[in-house]
Amino acid sequence: MAKKIIINTRNIERVYTNGMIKTYALKDISVQINEGEFVAIMGPSGSGKSTLLHQLGLLDIPTKGEITIDGEDVVHLSDSERTRFRLEKLGYVFQSYNLIPELTALENVYITPMARGQNSEEYKKNATDILDKVGLGDRIHHYPSELSGGQQQRVSIARALVNKPKILFADEPTANLDSDSSEDTVRLFRQLNKEIGQTIVMVTHELEEGKKADRIIWVKDGLLDKNKK
Amino acid sequence: MNKQDLKVISFLAYKNIAKSKSTFIVIIAVMAMSFLSITFFAAIIDGLGYEFEEGMIEGLTGHLMIEPTKDDLYITNSDTLVKNIKRIPGVVGVAPRLESSVIATYKNTEMGIPVFFIDADEELKVSNFHENILLGEYLSSKDTNELLIGADLIESYAKEDDTQKRLDVNVGDTLLLSFSNGEVRDYKVKGIFKTGSKFSDDKILINTNEYSKIFGKDDIASKILIRLPDRGSEGYYTQKIIDLGVSEQINPWQTKMGAVKQFVGSLQITNKITGFIGLLTAFATIYIIIFINVTNKRKQIGILKAVGIKKEIILGSYVLQSLIYGVVGVVLGNIVMQGLLALLTMHPLSMPIGDVVPILTFDRLITTSATLIFASIIAGFFPSKKAADDNILEAIFGG
Incomplete structure (x- = not known):
């Protein structure tokens, strides 16, 4: 059975303009990612890999081109529609965890299902279950400042997964972690991908991590590097 | 905005x-201090103005004052008129007065002094002389050849740098008074009073029976002072007195304020200006503090947006926080202010015009509270709106 394409981009371009100077961060990028695929985006520093992830994850808007996610044209969505789309269909894991320091691990995880309108019992149970799944069942009432980097990143993964997103985006999720925690994180991604068929798009600069994905998309100078496979 | 959004707003706030907590405490402390700085000074000025007016009411005018018509020197048949007015329900007191002046001599000092011939018993209900006896005793209606003298006329109560002529008398000393009809009599000082009002403390008070003996006239009055239950009911009682068939002038205390009115008016204008500047300063201070607080949360705002929290929810949570800062700060300021007012009511501020109790008017309370709460909402709204409108990546990663 043919796999369903969940992300489809056509000729996307991202240009930053400063006065008369134009800087091309992405040029003519066309990629397809299948549902249930674990894809790594790799490339040298400044190649545009994070910029590409931000376009795919609706955190930024491309200057040109088309992006379709789960069959929906996401480039032309209004600001509030994009917010809703992120809440309903996407999950994010950032390099520096980006948890809300005023919220406990549990609250950081259930804030998005709460915003989706789930009832209190439901969102607390879902958040507790997912924190349990990432190995933080005994830390749910801890604040981010009381957790290690690896634990914070796992909270961040739990937050990204709690709404069962169509796609999980991870932007250099292991960059601030020690080697053990990094390995744990990538292993967890692999496990989620295998067990529940979670689509994952991960930016990394570590080849070993990239090799654990189903496929690597190489980016260089804002273009797809087709010489690398 | 639905119920669920409100729940998230409240939760985040x-x-x-x-x-x-430390930010919360600092902000509400600043709010409370701003509230106090605006209201406390204004309350003292209002209390000062009130004290000036009360000084006039209690010493010179009463709430209402009946005066002779333009063509007459005196109110005639004053005894009957006083009795009739006293019968009006609610009237607290009615006191006839005769005004004159004398040349007072003591040792080698001679001074021209205004004199009030009073009904000592009736004055108890109208004026405050009896409450402000510094030395000696208040007059009784049976006293003859005795007087009360204001402290401003006595040398021992003069300030060091005050060179105005005064009498070096004390309680028990005898003054020689020369009246306008040539009559000269000795009067013993029975008491010295100091009301704090310079309009009262430069007078001599003698029993009205003495007037009949000196001038041979009775049943007349220069003025009749009427004490009412409170300020504000002057119009009602004026009509009641007119209904008695009184043809003399009936003037409320406000028409007799003269210099006091100008002075109090000046104080009130000063109060309005300083109050306005105080509000602006407080507005700016609160705006800056809340602005900095919200600006420091820019990254959190970006994260919340990134994970799909609506802009309206983020904005709402910061505006709600600001509203809470405003309300709690103003309530705290109010509590401290009420404590200060209670304390100063028990132990009034001693000022040259007398004891001053600060007065916080309801209007000032509402205006100040509303302005400070408004300032905090505005201060929360604009920076959080800007952060919520910002590009997500700039908010999270800076730029």
């Missing part, structure tokens, strides 16, 4: 405040 509560967590932000609960986790940043």
Whole structure:
């Protein structure tokens, strides 16, 4: 059975303009990612890999081109529609965890299902279950400042997964972690991908991590590097 | 905005405040101090103005004052008129007065002094002389050849740098008084009074029976002072007195304020200006503090947007936090202010015009509270709106 394409981009371009100077961060990028695929985006520093992830994850808007996610044209969505789309269909894991320091691990995880309108019992149970799944069942009432980097990143993964997103985006999720925690994180991604068929798009600069994905998309100078496979 | 959104707004606002207690305490302390700085000074000025007016009411005018018509020197048949007015329900007191002046001589000092011939018993209900006896005793209606003298006429109560001529008398000393009809009599000082009002403390008070003996006239009055239950009911009682068939002038205390009115008016204008400047300063201070607080949360705002929290929810949570800062700060300021007012009511500020109790008017309370709460909402709204409108990546990663 043919796999369903969940992300489809056509000729996307991202240009930053400063006065008369134009800087091309992405040029003519066309990629397809299948549902249930674990894809790594790799490339040298400044190649545009994070910029590409931000376009795919609706955190930024491309200057040109088309992006379709789960069959929906996401480039032309209004600001509030994009917010809703992120809440309903996407999950994010950032390099520096980006948890809300005023919220406990549990609250950081259930804030998005709460915003989706789930009832209190439901969102607390879902958040507790997912924190349990990432190995933080005994830390749910801890604040981010009381957790290690690896634990914070796992909270961040739990937050990204709690709404069962169509796609999980991870932007250099292991960059601030020690080697053990990094390995744990990538292993967890692999496990989620295998067990529940979670689509994952991960930016990394570590080849070993990239090799654990189903496929690597190489980016260089804002273009797809087709010489690398 | 639905019920669920409001729940998230309240949750985020509560967590932000609960986790940043020191910020919360600093902001509400600034709010409370701003509230106090605006209201306390204004309350003292209002209390000062009120004290000036009360000084006039209690010493010179009463709430209402009946005066002779333009063509007459005196109110005639004053005894009957006083009795009739006293019968009006609610009237607290009615006191006829005769005004004159004398040349007072003591040792080698001679001074021209205004004199009030009073009904000592009736004055108890109208004026405050009896409450302000510094030395000696208040007059009784049976006293003859005795007088009360204001402290401003006595040398021992003069300030060091005051060179105005005064009498070096004390309680028990005898003054020689020369009246306008040539009559000269000795009067013993029975008491010295100091009301704090310079319009009263430069007078001599003698029993009205003495007037009949000196001038041979009775049943007349220069003025009849009427004490009412409170300020503000002058119009009602004026009509009641007119209904008695009184043809003399009936003037409320406000028409007799003269210089006091100008002075109090000047104080009130000063109060309005300083109050306005105080409000602006407080507005700016609160705006800056809340602005900095919200600006420091820019990254959190970006994260919340990134994970799909609506802009309206983020904005709402910061505006709600600001509203809570405003309300709690103003309530705290109010509590401290009420405490200060209670304390100063028990122990009034001693000022040259007398004891001053600060007065916080309801209007000032509402205006100040509303302005400070408004300032905090505005201060929360604009920076959080800007952060919520910002590009997500700039908010999270800076730029």
